[in-house]
Structure formats: structure tokens, C-alpha cells
Amino acid sequence: MKNKKMNMLAQQALDDLDVIMRTENGRRFIYAILESTEVETAVFSAEPYFNAFLSGKRAVGVDLLKNIRMLNDGHSLEMLMRNEAESARHPPDLEDDDLFKVDNDIAEVRHE
Helix, strand or coil: CHHHHHHHHHHHHHHHHHHHHCCHHHHHHHHHHHHHCCCCCCCCCCCHHHHHHHHHHHHHHHHHHHHHHHCCCHHHHHHHHHHHHHHHHCCCCCCHHHHHHHHHHHHHHHHC
């Protein structure tokens, strides 16, 4: 009985993660968590307590990434999340005409 409940809760958590990963805002949120856990970084400190802290923090990110990859289309959602994050870091260069259009759009919104 206990195992069945644990499996149900684990599946519910995966379903919730799936819903989150299907939105751009959700992917941005999850990416921020992965960045804060330094999942892509090798962690080590000569100080044992700090090393344990860094390892624990990274383990949260590793577990989250594992769960993302378990989703249907999980790898695709992960790549989409990473591409969106990279695009946000390096937005395309805007031409002068594009900047003028953005300024006009902002002015129109302010006058409404």
C-alpha cells in the first residue's frame, strides 16, 4: 500500500513537471533553478562541510534534470529550454528600423 502511494506521488510530481516544462515561463523558471544548483559545474572544496553543501546543492539539480529527461519529449523540452536561455542571453541585433518600431509601439501603448 505504501509503495503504491509513493509511486502515485512520484507520477504526480512528474506530471506537474511536465505541465511546467510545456510553458516558456515554466522552462525559464526551471532553467534558473538548474543554474542556481550549478548542475553543469564540477563542485569541489577542500573544506569538507562546504564540499558537502556544494554536492547537495548540485544533487538537487541533477535530480531535476533526470526527471525532465524522464518526461515524454523530455530531451526535446530540455533542448528547447536551453535554446531559449541561450537566446535570452544573446538577443539578436536590432536594426535601427526595428528600434524605431519598438519605440512607436511603446508610445502607442502609453497613449491608450
